[in-house]
Amino acid sequence: xxxxxxxxxxxxxxxxxxxxxxxxxxxxxxxxxxxxxxxxxxxxxxxxxxxxxxxxxxxxxxxxxxxxxxxxxxxxxxxxxxxxxxxxxxxxxxxxxxxxxxxxxxxxxxxxxxxxxxxxxxxxxxxxxxxxxxxxxxxxxxxxxxxxxxxxxxxxxxxxxxxxxxxx
Amino acid sequence: xxxxxxxxxxxxxxxxxxxxxxxxxxxxxxxxxxxxxxxxxxxxxxxxxxxxxxxxxxxxxxxxxxxxxxxxxxxxxxxxxxxxxxxxxxxxxxxxxxxxxxxxxxxxxxxxxxxxxxxxxxxxxxxxxxxxxxxxxxxxxxxxxxxxxxxxxxxxxxxxxxxxxx
Numbered sequence: 001x002x003x004x005x006x007x008x009x010x011x012x013x014x015x016x017x018x019x020x021x022x023x024x025x026x027x028x029x030x031x032x033x034x035x036x037x038x039x040x041x042x043x044x045x046x047x048x049x050x051x052x053x054x055x056x057x058x059x060x061x062x063x064x065x066x067x068x069x070x071x072x073x074x075x076x077x078x079x080x081x082x083x084x085x086x087x088x089x090x091x092x093x094x095x096x097x098x099x100x101x102x103x104x105x106x107x108x109x110x111x112x113x114x115x116x117x118x119x120x121x122x123x124x125x126x127x128x129x130x131x132x133x134x135x136x137x138x139x140x141x142x143x144x145x146x147x148x149x150x151x152x153x154x155x156x157x158x159x160x161x162x163x164x165x166x167x168x
Numbered sequence: 169x170x171x172x173x174x175x176x177x178x179x180x181x182x183x184x185x186x187x188x189x190x191x192x193x194x195x196x197x198x199x200x201x202x203x204x205x206x207x208x209x210x211x212x213x214x215x216x217x218x219x220x221x222x223x224x225x226x227x228x229x230x231x232x233x234x235x236x237x238x239x240x241x242x243x244x245x246x247x248x249x250x251x252x253x254x255x256x257x258x259x260x261x262x263x264x265x266x267x268x269x270x271x272x273x274x275x276x277x278x279x280x281x282x283x284x285x286x287x288x289x290x291x292x293x294x295x296x297x298x299x300x301x302x303x304x305x306x307x308x309x310x311x312x313x314x315x316x317x318x319x320x321x322x323x324x325x326x327x328x329x330x331x332x333x334x
Contacts, residue, residue, distance in 0.1 A: 001285065016286030022276075024292045026313040026332040038210075 008036035008046050010053035063107040068100040213279040213290070215244025216251060222296040225275065226307030226329075229262015230255045233272060233296060247277040247289070248317040250303075253296065263306055264298065270306075272296035273323055275314045275330075289315060289334065297326050305329065 004013040007029040019037055021029045031037040039049065046054040056062040071092075079085070127134075137153065216222065220235040233253035238245035245251045251272050258266045276291035283289060291313070298306045305326055314330040327333060 013287075018287060019280060020287055020289045020334075022289060022291050022313050022315075022334040024276075024312050026334065028334060 004030040006030055006032035006036050008032075008040055008049075008052060010046075061108075061111070063104045066100065066103055068096050068103065071096050213277075215241065215246060215279060216249075216274060216277060216294055217244035220244075220294065221256065222251075222253065222272070222274070222294045224272075224298060225295045225311045226297045226305060227309045228264050228298045228305075228307035230258045230264045230266075230268075230270070230298060232257040233270065233298070236269070245274055246279060247274055247281040247291075247315055248321045248323075249274050250299070251296065253298075270298050271301055272298050273303075273305075273318070273321075273326060275310070275318065275326065276312065281315075281317065283317075291315075291334075299323075299326075 001015050003015075004018075005011070006013055006018070008031060011032050013030050013032045018030060018032045019034075021031065021037070021040075023029070029040065031040065039046075046052040047058050049055055053062065057064050137155065215238070216235055217238060218236055222233055222235060224230045224233055232255075234256050235245070235251045235253050237252040239250050239252065241249060251274060253270055253272050255264055255266050255268045255270060258264060264270060273296065274294070275297050276293060276295035278290060278292065278294055280288040280290040295312065297310055300306060303323060303325075308329070310326055310329040311331065313332040313334040314326060315334050316327070318324075318327050
């Protein structure tokens, strides 16, 4: 039993799933599901299809180089069964998987960080400019605790007297 | 006068219609092309039955054979089955000649075949290796990949001759 990688989307193909296509030049393509198979038949390049791992790796969306990938390389030599070895391998697989997924999510978080900071800055700016849509300037003047810390509200006495009769 | 006018009108009309028709036909052809390609990509591959033309992938001399009977299987032959075929196209100097009735083992089928681990295999085309009634291949070489379903069907000789086992 061997867990293959889908040729199109690079997800693992578990036993009982998918189709193997053997081309006449003896190249074997594994597909995890008919979606990938149909895309292949349409002659689509996985490097151009946004949701595939190939695209994501190529465009820097996902982690490309890491030492944890070395553990998962394809080995064609069959190992003699050793109970200890099997046990250790299973434990290691779990740990390596966790480390790899943590590193991958960190990579994505770092990538999205600059955008998040930018959006927060823009939101703050917009709030400063448009505070009059949220709270009346009068209320801000009267109760300074409602102000944002950075807002300077210069309201003269004459203006408040003018606005009071309007509200009444 | 009326006739010439009518003919001119018809010619103009026809050219207009031709233009429109061209556009329409282009649109239709592109849309039908798209639908055709989508239709083709969902082509349902089925069994090898009577009148199926198969490629011969050994050096027995034949190039194309047409299946006339699938031994075993009500609906037709699949990957690894034997068929009776008639040689339709052959090399000029070969062991088999055109029109001869031969037995063959299907080594590549476009229809997917389930494997015991639950996966399915399919090949690019339908190909056959000519054998004698006992099961010994007539040719001495086999081209292209062959599946290892043949081992279970006891066609070991073909497997040994093959250049790649899928």
